Structures are given as structure tokens and as C-alpha cells.
Amino acid sequence: VQEYVKLLKFAGQAKNLAEGKRIHREIETSSFSSDKFLSDHLIDMYGKCGSVHEARAAFEQSKQRNWNSWNVIISAFAQNRHFHDAMFAFERMPKRDAISWTTMLKAYAKAGELKEAVNLFDNMLKRDDVAWNNMLAAYAQEGNLCKALLTFDLMPQWTVVSWNTLISGYLEHGCADEATKLFDQMPEETVVSKTVKFRASAQAGNIHAARSIFESMTERDVVAWNAMISTYGENGSSDEAKKLFDRARERNVISWTSLVTAFTLGGQIDRATGAFKRMPGHDSASWNFLITAYAQTGQDTESKRLFDELPMKD
RNA sequence: CGGAUGCCGCGU
Numbered sequence: 001v002q003e004y005v006k007l008l009k010f011a012g013q014a015k016n017l018a019e020g021k022r023i024h025r026e027i028e029t030s031s032f033s034s035d036k037f038l039s040d041h042l043i044d045m046y047g048k049c050g051s052v053h054e055a056r057a058a059f060e061q062s063k064q065r066n067w068n069s070w071n072v073i074i075s076a077f078a079q080n081r082h083f084h085d086a087m088f089a090f091e092r093m094p095k096r097d098a099i100s101w102t103t104m105l106k107a108y109a110k111a112g113e114l115k116e117a118v119n120l121f122d123n124m125l126k127r128d129d130v131a132w133n134n135m136l137a138a139y140a141q142e143g144n145l146c147k148a149l150l151t152f153d154l155m156p157q158w159t160v161v162s163w164n165t166l167i168s169g170y171l172e173h174g175c176a177d178e179a180t181k182l183f184d185q186m187p188e189e190t191v192v193s194k195t196v197k198f199r200a201s202a203q204a205g206n207i208h209a210a211r212s213i214f215e216s217m218t219e220r221d222v223v224a225w226n227a228m229i230s231t232y233g234e235n236g237s238s239d240e241a242k243k244l245f246d247r248a249r250e251r252n253v254i255s256w257t258s259l260v261t262a263f264t265l266g267g268q269i270d271r272a273t274g275a276f277k278r279m280p281g282h283d284s285a286s287w288n289f290l291i292t293a294y295a296q297t298g299q300d301t302e303s304k305r306l307f308d309e310l311p312m313k314d
Numbered sequence: 315c316g317g318a319u320g321c322c323g324c325g326u
């Protein structure tokens with residue numbers, strides 16, 4: 001069972017619908033076909049792969065539907081911007097826990113329905129850290145930094161995530177000075193904080209400062225590596241991007257797409273194509289990127305040819 | 315009890 005859970009999660013992260021379906025079929029012929037954990041993971045996998053219809057089907061057909069399944073299906077609806085379905089399910093579900101409320105809160109924020117989000121938040125009986133952070137993030141993304149700061153001050157607990165959320169909000173809306181002050185005040189920094197920090201330096205045009213923050217990091221995850229690679233790419237330094245890419249010990253689709261981007265922006269479309277071909281797996285974003293790149297450099301025929309080669313058009 | 319779904323940073 002746990003093996004299948006891992007496989008489904010992996011397919012979901014990679015948004016690999018074909019692989020997900022394959023595992024689904026394999027599960028159905030196995031002895032775990034009606035496992036109560038697996039059925040929820042199936043719904044989640046379809047949601048993450050962008051297939052709302054199959055997520056819904058998995059939910060409705062599940063013999064093992066429980067109150068967790070409702071949370072999973074709401075999350076699937078929300079991730080795919082089916083907000084009315086999410087709302088409908090939320091109202092119909094037999095039992096709502098902290099996660100149900102917060103998932104719905106995030107859905108409203110994502111839909112741009114800030115008032116509904118606030119309303120939901122106010123009606124919550126118990127607000128945990130994640131609920132507070134979601135409310136904070138909703139204000140921060142909206143650009144309502146006053147409300148964001150107010151929410152931050154009212155929070156019963158400050159975690160690294162709340163600090164990161166607030167700082168990202170300030171950075172996103174051009175308040176770099178405030179962000180710097182907050183960085184100095186926060187008690188601890190994680191990989192995420194450091195990544196936010198060096199991205200901010202880079203966006204301010206100080207790529208050397210960004211690099212030294214990156215090099216000073218004791219732990220770097222794949223996102224940190226990718227962020228540094230795309231920073232050099234945006235800067236036109238495709239050679240430096242390539243060097244970092246080679247140094248990275250963990251790579252995913254985004255790392256490869258960032259490298260392709262770096263070559264494209266550096267005007268080396270042939271090297272970009274080469275990297276694209278060497279990629280172990282392509283998702284729709286990487287295809288879109290290269291097609292757009294060709295179109296923008298005026299190579300419409302190449303762009304069209306790639307489009308025709310697309311295995312999945314969404 | 316355990317499993318599972320919700321918050322912050324990377325390419326489109």
C-alpha cells in the first residue's frame with residue numbers, strides 16, 4: 001500500500017496523468033483495490049494532474065469514502081479553479097475540520113474573493129497556524145499590506161512560515177526596505193527564507209549579493225538551486241547557469257526548463273533545443289516555453305512543428 | 315493510535 005501511495009504522490013507531483021492512470025489500473029487489479037487510504041490518494045493524484053473529471057469520478061465511485069475524502073476533493077476542485085464545485089462540496093460535506101475550512105479559505109483567496117475569505121475566517125471556530133497564515137497570505141497577495149501586517153500582529157503564534165509569507169508580500173509589492181527590516185527581525189531562517197532573500201537581491205539587480213547568500217546556505221534544496229539557475233538565466237549568463245545546473249545534485253523538470261530558458265534568453269536557441277531533448281521528462285510548461293521561444297524569435301515553422309509533436313494539448 | 319488532505323520560495 002505504501003509503495004502505491006508513493007507512486008501516486010510522485011505521479012501527482014510530476015503531473016503525469018498517464019503514469020497516474022497506469023498505477024490506478026495496477027491498483028484495481030491488485031488486492032488493495034478498495035483500500036481506504038489509496039482511494040483518497042487516487043482522488044488527490046487526479047486533482048494534481050489537473051483532471052477534475054477523474055478526481056470526481058474517483059470520489060464518487062469510492063467505496064471507502066470518509067470525511068477525509070471530502071477534504072481531498074475540495075482541494076482538487078480548488079487547485080483546478082472549480083470554485084463553485086468546491087463551495088458546493090464544502091456545504092454538503094458531513095463534517096468539517098480545520099483543514100476543510102482552510103482549504104476553502106484558500107480557494108476564495110485564489111478566486112479573488114477576499115471578502116468571502118475574510119467572512120469564512122471570521123466564522124471559523126478554531127483557527128490554527130495554517131489558517132492564520134492563509135489569511136495573512138490572502139491579504140499579502142492582494143497587496144493589502146496594512147491588513148497583512150495587522151493579521152500578523154494578531155496571530156497567536158509566529159512561525160517561520162508566517163514571517164516568510166509577510167516578507168514575500170512586502171517584496172512582491174515593491175517594499176524592499178520593509179522586507180529587509182523584517183528579515184533582520186525574524187528569529188530563524190530556513191531554506192525558504194534564504195531563497196526569498198537571494199531572489200530579492202537578484203531582482204534588485206545585485207546578482208553578486210544573491211550568489212553569496214546562495215553560497216552561504218548550509219542546506220540547499222532543489223528549489224534553491226532552480227532559483228539560482230533562473231536568476232543567471234534572466235541575467236543572460238547562460239554559462240554560469242549551466243555550471244550551476246551541473247553542480248546541482250538534485251534536478252527536476254523545473255531545473256531543466258530553467259536551463260532551457262537560460263539558453264533561450266542568452267540567444268542560444270540551438271543549445272536550448274539540445275537541453276530540451278535531453279530532458280528526462282517534459283511537462284506542458286516546458287513544451288509551452290520552447291514553442292513560445294521559437295515563435296518569439298520568428299521561427300514560426302519550428303514553433304508549429306513542435307506544437308504538432310505535443311503529446312498532450314491542454 | 316497511525317495514514318491522508320490545507321500555509322511561504324523556482325520554469326509556463
